[in-house]
Amino acid sequence: MKIIQTKQLTKTYTRFKKEEGFKGSIKGLFKREKITKDAVHDFDLDIEAGEFVGLIGPNGAGKTTLMKMLSGIISPTSGSLSALGYIPNELKNEYKKQFSIVMGQKSQLFQDLSAADTFLLLKEIYGIPEEEYRRNLNYFIELFKVSDYLNVQVRTLSLGERMKMELIAALIHSPKILFLDEPTIGLDAVAQKQIRSFLKEVNSDKGTTILLTSHYMDDIKSLCKRCVVVNNGTKIYDGGLALLFDKYQTQKQITVSFEKETAYIPPFAVQIIESNPFKLSFMAPRGDVRDILGSILSQCEINDISILEEDIGNIVERIYSIKGGSSECENI
Amino acid sequence: MRKYIETSKLLFKNQLVYRFDIIISMVFTVSKILLAFVLWGTIFGNQKVVVGFTFSAMLSYYVISSFITQLDQSSNAGWQISTEIKNGSFSKYIIKPMSILGYFTAQTFGISAFLVVFNLLAASLWVLVFRIDFTFTSNLSLIAAALLLILLGLLFMIQLNYYIGILAFRFVDTSVFMMIKDNIIQFLTGALIPLTLLPAGIIKVMMVFPFYYISYLPSMLLIGRNGGEIVLGIVLLIGWNGAFWILNHFTFKKLIYKYEGVGM
Numbered sequence: 001m002k003i004i005q006t007k008q009l010t011k012t013y014t015r016f017k018k019e020e021g022f023k024g025s026i027k028g029l030f031k032r033e034k035i036t037k038d039a040v041h042d043f044d045l046d047i048e049a050g051e052f053v054g055l056i057g058p059n060g061a062g063k064t065t066l067m068k069m070l071s072g073i074i075s076p077t078s079g080s081l082s083a084l085g086y087i088p089n090e091l092k093n094e095y096k097k098q099f100s101i102v103m104g105q106k107s108q109l110f111q112d113l114s115a116a117d118t119f120l121l122l123k124e125i126y127g128i129p130e131e132e133y134r135r136n137l138n139y140f141i142e143l144f145k146v147s148d149y150l151n152v153q154v155r156t157l158s159l160g161e162r163m164k165m166e167l168i169a170a171l172i173h174s175p176k177i178l179f180l181d182e183p184t185i186g187l188d189a190v191a192q193k194q195i196r197s198f199l200k201e202v203n204s205d206k207g208t209t210i211l212l213t214s215h216y217m218d219d220i221k222s223l224c225k226r227c228v229v230v231n232n233g234t235k236i237y238d239g240g241l242a243l244l245f246d247k248y249q250t251q252k253q254i255t256v257s258f259e260k261e262t263a264y265i266p267p268f269a270v271q272i273i274e275s276n277p278f279k280l281s282f283m284a285p286r287g288d289v290r291d292i293l294g295s296i297l298s299q300c301e302i303n304d305i306s307i308l309e310e311d312i313g314n315i316v317e318r319i320y321s322i323k324g325g326s327s328e329c330e331n332i
Numbered sequence: 333m334r335k336y337i338e339t340s341k342l343l344f345k346n347q348l349v350y351r352f353d354i355i356i357s358m359v360f361t362v363s364k365i366l367l368a369f370v371l372w373g374t375i376f377g378n379q380k381v382v383v384g385f386t387f388s389a390m391l392s393y394y395v396i397s398s399f400i401t402q403l404d405q406s407s408n409a410g411w412q413i414s415t416e417i418k419n420g421s422f423s424k425y426i427i428k429p430m431s432i433l434g435y436f437t438a439q440t441f442g443i444s445a446f447l448v449v450f451n452l453l454a455a456s457l458w459v460l461v462f463r464i465d466f467t468f469t470s471n472l473s474l475i476a477a478a479l480l481l482i483l484l485g486l487l488f489m490i491q492l493n494y495y496i497g498i499l500a501f502r503f504v505d506t507s508v509f510m511m512i513k514d515n516i517i518q519f520l521t522g523a524l525i526p527l528t529l530l531p532a533g534i535i536k537v538m539m540v541f542p543f544y545y546i547s548y549l550p551s552m553l554l555i556g557r558n559g560g561e562i563v564l565g566i567v568l569l570i571g572w573n574g575a576f577w578i579l580n581h582f583t584f585k586k587l588i589y590k591y592e593g594v595g596m
Contacts, residue, residue: 013592070591074424075589093436101427108343108424112349117342124338125430161351264407 054224104182126173160191343442413497469556485546501587
């Protein structure tokens with residue numbers, strides 16, 4: 001069952017151009033030049049109930065704008081959208097009770113009070129029966145292991161602890177759809193991993209449909225089966241994540257620290273990022289990684305080695321350039 | 333309704349977080365009483381009565397009206413709304429299944445309730461400490477009417493500030509509107525001087541607007557005066573509240589589509 005559907009969805013922002021300097025500011029009082037930009041353009045998207053979809057793209061691609069339209073925060077300029085059978089920007093309470101949105105850099109918790117106080121308010125706002133509220137709260141407390149700081153002033157929590165509380169606040173009313181905009185931004189590796197396992201469980205256990213944007217490839221890789229790539233407001237790829245990586249993630253970043261001064265040059269076609277007698281960092285074709293590692297291990301005394309996935313921005317760039325700059329979407 | 337009561341409770345609790353702040357704000361209610369002592373003491377000099385007020389009636393008026401004025405915390409809500417629209421954090425209200433005006437009304441009432449409890453305690457203490465010959469009516473119907481007028485007045489002020497706050501959807505920065513409104517209201521509500529000191533013609537014009545009934549009339553009723561203006565006050569405040577409710581409803585509907593949710 002399709003739970004979210006958009007057709008030719010477009011959002012155009014109007015901005016004013018201001019000339020630099022004092023003279024420009026005075027001039028701007030009398031005459032302003034308007035610039036219009038399509039943040040989202042002719043966007044078609046169908047999401048089935050229970051899906052976990054990753055929305056990826058570089059900064060300014062239109063991911064957050066799309067999330068805001070789906071949650072009714074902003075209205076589209078043209079096109080149509082429906083979520084759970086509602087038009088989000090009509091701001092019907094019946095729809096608002098069935099979704100949640102978490103924005104990594106914005107908080108819905110009262111900073112001077114404890115998270116438990118905010119949860120009590122949300123219980124009343126969403127009209128959650130006492131029994132269901134207690135059951136949900138206990139479930140999330142257990143899942144996240146947050147019982148120790150439930151009654152602590154929010155402003156004193158670490159970023160990771162606060163994000164867990166934000167997620168509980170978003171899920172306490174058992175929404176059918178959860179929009180997540182960069183939920184792991186700024187978190188350390190441990191907290192990121194915890195959040196990921198939590199989201200995975202919510203999706204599989206509660207059947208919550210989740211739409212996630214993230215700059216961390218690991219988030220997308222470990223959580224989403226389907227992925228939508230957005231660039232300049234248009235969808236350029238919509239399909240399986242495995243296929244996306246097979247086809248477009250052609251490089252990996254290898255970084256090696258040496259025990260002693262080493263003059264190692266990889267005998268492969270690689271792109272050097274950093275090179276000094278104690279450290280070597282380069283991009284290598286995925287297919288060659290195994291052989292490269294074998295070569296390094298046999299020839300050098302290494303102190304440490306790391307292999308990182310390629311940055312999202314590079315993948316988007318590659319899809320875009322392979323398609324010759326066409327904004328036509330690849331549906332797989 | 334429970335969601336709004338819980339909002340009020342939460343904001344009440346929020347005021348209780350910083351103990352030093354509470355103590356200081358209670359102690360400093362004395363500054364207003366001292367100021368009134370000095371100001372009206374100078375004006376009265378050796379005179380027993382000025383424009384129909386004895387010194388103690390004037391002082392009582394001042395204490396009561398400044399207490400009522402302080403109850404109105406809606407200006408903060410107006411600033412908060414426009415700031416949050418400007419920085420994009422207003423989105424958190426849009427996605428909640430509750431009336432945004434209702435939320436800010438409940439929030440303001442929560443803070444006002446806190447002030448009623450703590451500042452009333454402090455003000456009563458100072459009246460006793462300074463042995464002020466406090467003039468206060470014993471007529472229950474006047475007290476009831478004053479309380480109703482205060483409630484309607486606070487509701488009106490929330491609606492007015494909400495209106496100016498949501499204008500940020502259109503103008504982004506509404507600080508000029510807020511500043512002008514704050515300055516005018518201080519004068520129009522009689523928070524600075526009793527309005528009876530103004531020429532009769534001006535008072536007649538002011539009686540058409542709601543500000544006359546927000547702080548001035550309830551204060552006068554509580555010192556046992558102006559009983560004849562109760563009905564007019566209640567009718568006018570209900571009318572202004574209704575008018576602003578409609579204005580807010582349509583303004584929000586018209587301007588919300590301009591919201592972009594962008595900012596820091």
